[in-house]
Amino acid sequence: MKTLKSVGYLLGLPVILLLWWWIGTSGEANFFVPTPAKLVTTFIDTWFGERMLTDVLPSIMRLVVGVLAAIVLGIVLGLAVGLNRTMRAVTEPVFEFFRALPPPVLVPVLMLLVGINDGMKIAVIISGCVWPVLLNTIEGVRSIDPVQNETSKSYGITGFSRIRYQILPSATPTIMAGVRQALSIGLILMVISEMFASSSGLGFTIVQFQRSFAVPEMWSGIVVLGLIGVALSFIFQWVERRVLRWYHGLKEVENAV
Amino acid sequence: MQSENPTSHKGGRTLPEGEALLSVRNLKKVYHTDAGDIEAVRNLTFDLGRGELVCLVGPSGSGKTTLLKCIAGLMGSTEGEVLLDGQKVTGPPKKMAVVFQEYGRSLFPWLRVVENVELPLKNAGVPKEERKRLVQEALEAVGLDHVPKSYPWQLSGGMQQRVAIARAVAYQPEVLLMDEPFAAVDAQTRADLEDLIRSVWKKLGVTVLFVTHDIDESIYLGERVIILSSSPTIVQEDIVIDLPAERDQLETRSLPRFTELRHHVYGEIQKAKQGHRPEEAITMVVK
Numbered sequence A: 001m002k003t004l005k006s007v008g009y010l011l012g013l014p015v016i017l018l019l020w021w022w023i024g025t026s027g028e029a030n031f032f033v034p035t036p037a038k039l040v041t042t043f044i045d046t047w048f049g050e051r052m053l054t055d056v057l058p059s060i061m062r063l064v065v066g067v068l069a070a071i072v073l074g075i076v077l078g079l080a081v082g083l084n085r086t087m088r089a090v091t092e093p094v095f096e097f098f099r100a101l102p103p104p105v106l107v108p109v110l111m112l113l114v115g116i117n118d119g120m121k122i123a124v125i126i127s128g129c130v131w132p133v134l135l136n137t138i139e140g141v142r143s144i145d146p147v148q149n150e151t152s153k154s155y156g157i158t159g160f161s162r163i164r165y166q167i168l169p170s171a172t173p174t175i176m177a178g179v180r181q182a183l184s185i186g187l188i189l190m191v192i193s194e195m196f197a198s199s200s201g202l203g204f205t206i207v208q209f210q211r212s213f214a215v216p217e218m219w220s221g222i223v224v225l226g227l228i229g230v231a232l233s234f235i236f237q238w239v240e241r242r243v244l245r246w247y248h249g250l251k252e253v254e255n256a257v
Numbered sequence B: 001m002q003s004e005n006p007t008s009h010k011g012g013r014t015l016p017e018g019e020a021l022l023s024v025r026n027l028k029k030v031y032h033t034d035a036g037d038i039e040a041v042r043n044l045t046f047d048l049g050r051g052e053l054v055c056l057v058g059p060s061g062s063g064k065t066t067l068l069k070c071i072a073g074l075m076g077s078t079e080g081e082v083l084l085d086g087q088k089v090t091g092p093p094k095k096m097a098v099v100f101q102e103y104g105r106s107l108f109p110w111l112r113v114v115e116n117v118e119l120p121l122k123n124a125g126v127p128k129e130e131r132k133r134l135v136q137e138a139l140e141a142v143g144l145d146h147v148p149k150s151y152p153w154q155l156s157g158g159m160q161q162r163v164a165i166a167r168a169v170a171y172q173p174e175v176l177l178m179d180e181p182f183a184a185v186d187a188q189t190r191a192d193l194e195d196l197i198r199s200v201w202k203k204l205g206v207t208v209l210f211v212t213h214d215i216d217e218s219i220y221l222g223e224r225v226i227i228l229s230s231s232p233t234i235v236q237e238d239i240v241i242d243l244p245a246e247r248d249q250l251e252t253r254s255l256p257r258f259t260e261l262r263h264h265v266y267g268e269i270q271k272a273k274q275g276h277r278p279e280e281a282i283t284m285v286v287k
Helices: A002-024 A036-047 A050-082 A085-100 A103-114 A118-142 A146-154 A159-196 A202-211 A215-243 A245-256 B064-071 B113-123 B128-141 B157-170 B187-204 B215-221 B256-273 B279-285
Strands: B020-033 B036-049 B053-057 B079-084 B096-099 B175-179 B207-212 B224-228 B233-240
Touching: A002 A036, A036 A050, A036 A215, A050 A085, A050 A118, A050 A159, A050 A202, A050 A215, A085 A118, A103 A118, A103 A159, A118 A159, A146 A159, A146 B096, A159 A202, A159 A215, A159 B113, A202 A215, A215 A245, B020 B064, B020 B207, B036 B064, B036 B079, B036 B207, B053 B064, B053 B187, B053 B215, B064 B175, B064 B207, B096 B157, B113 B128, B113 B157, B128 B157, B128 B187, B157 B187, B187 B207, B187 B215, B207 B215, B215 B256, B224 B256, B233 B256
Parallel strands: B036 B233, B053 B207, B053 B224, B096 B175, B175 B207
Antiparallel strands: B020 B036, B020 B079, B224 B233
């Protein structure tokens, strides 16, 4: 009964939306809105074949590399800055400036600097995804509990060990919130970087479909993007549940009191 | 042989050179703030002999925590020094362990009970087998060997503080510093924990400096009680607690001697609160 209920919650709204769409498109045909059945067949024809290898996988690969690099870079830089008061004071205004820049405007610049290749697309993704991770890491490191610090100090846990055993775990909840933001920014930038100058990838393909009025194909590409987003979100939640089990438990106990 | 007045020193008791395990000499701590300087500790001198259990008691705001942090090497002193085994303390020494009042913040919530107790040993590079043995022994000593896989926040306050004590004990310190460790637990748990400290102290022969604001607790636990004045802090009196070695929550606390000592310490604290300062104590320690 309980599983039935949760399945109901999970699928309820999607089913209603599908029905609405089906009813809405069952009358006279609109060139720009395909019927559900048409979209499903187009989806299968378009994406389950060569395009999976030439467009979908390369896009996902760039996204994964870019996001992972941004996470590593953000955490390493964030630790360096967060642990040092002077560094924080010096870098904060600069970071605010760079964070305020919309990453898509960097695409033409990076095209000139890096060239038109995978490196450029990954660089665009990094340039946008690194900020939430970086700023959240700084915040997480800065707000560390002074009693925890004294505990580490009194037990001789210093330097790299302290980062590993105390600072990183303690900042993980804040860092994970940054990673979550980075994922959605990454997906957007993946598409945008491929729309400008590219010969493969999801963004490129969807723009091609648009320009050639292949409307159902274009929609099916948008569905692919949505599915990637959902998959990323599920993977994130799965990882987060594992890494932050202690945190959620702790919050539950605190809220119960 | 019991007298009205306890054996006492005005000012802190010192030991002949080489006999003390922990020496505090003319310790002074001034905090520099934007609003001006605050003198938390003016001049403290006392010694702890090997294997002693000494309680430090003083009115609130008498710089007890400041003193403890200076001794633990967590904070530098403005003047004077702390010596452990003849070595000047400049940072947290390997032979010392601290139990903090805020157990909930001192234990790492992302580590399970065993991992918390094990972490300082792991960091110190103690081999795995020995680590396991030390952790097991420490958890048994505090009566917590049945919850090793729990997270600290799943336990009650008293149990969490036991974990913190186990972590300190497993580290095998020569000096155990405790900063009002039972201030945040309920009265019944507190009594159990007091007895736990006595038993751990006896079993391991560790030297304990126990800071508290609770007069009864200081007398019940201590072999000696150091009474601090109000801020800026000096040692008001240093008395010997001549109660039987076997302490019992009911028996010991109902002894006439316990009441006498309690009266005495209470009187001293009241004097301290009213700003009484034993000037002779200062002249004794300052050349």
